Amino acid sequence: MSGEQTYEKFLPEGIPEWQRPFWESLREHAVRVQRCTRCGTYRYHPKEKCHRCPSRDAEWAPVSGRGEIYTYTVIRRAPTPAYAPDVPYTIVHVTMVEGFRMVGTLEGIDPDQVRIGLPVVLAYRDVTEDWTLIGFRPGSGT
Numbered sequence: 001m002s003g004e005q006t007y008e009k010f011l012p013e014g015i016p017e018w019q020r021p022f023w024e025s026l027r028e029h030a031v032r033v034q035r036c037t038r039c040g041t042y043r044y045h046p047k048e049k050c051h052r053c054p055s056r057d058a059e060w061a062p063v064s065g066r067g068e069i070y071t072y073t074v075i076r077r078a079p080t081p082a083y084a085p086d087v088p089y090t091i092v093h094v095t096m097v098e099g100f101r102m103v104g105t106l107e108g109i110d111p112d113q114v115r116i117g118l119p120v121v122l123a124y125r126d127v128t129e130d131w132t133l134i135g136f137r138p139g140s141g142t
């Protein structure tokens with residue numbers, strides 16, 4: 001893609017082209033997740049084949065962006081120097097209301113206040129011109 005790459009943290013570069021619609025939906029701040037058109041099962045992360053039925057057919061379906069914390073990890077040691085200003089920060093595994101789990105950075109709450117079961121909503125993290133990453137913040141949406 002384009003632009004000066006001054007962002008020094010991890011980006012999901014090198015993803016297969018067929019998974020690109022997911023990342024484009026994040027950039028558009030309108031997340032869409034792969035869903036089996038035969039049985040309706042969501043596939044996240046994207047997969048070439050349904051794990052519940054034999055179908056390879058899928059669509060990119062809008063989802064609520066709402067969920068609750070399944071588990072979390074507080075990062076206290078920066079994985080690279082670029083993350084040093086961020087620590088401590090929290091990575092959450094979120095069970096979405098649609099039933100699949102997503103992983104992202106939790107924003108807007110002190111790591112010591114995080115609890116399993118806390119309601120969260122997706123927060124779009126526009127980290128570069130080309131990339132929006134998955135974040136969450138406390139809240140139950142609308």
Ligand SMILES: [Zn+2]
Pocket residue numbers: 036037038039040041050051052053054055
């Ligand atoms: Zn299926």
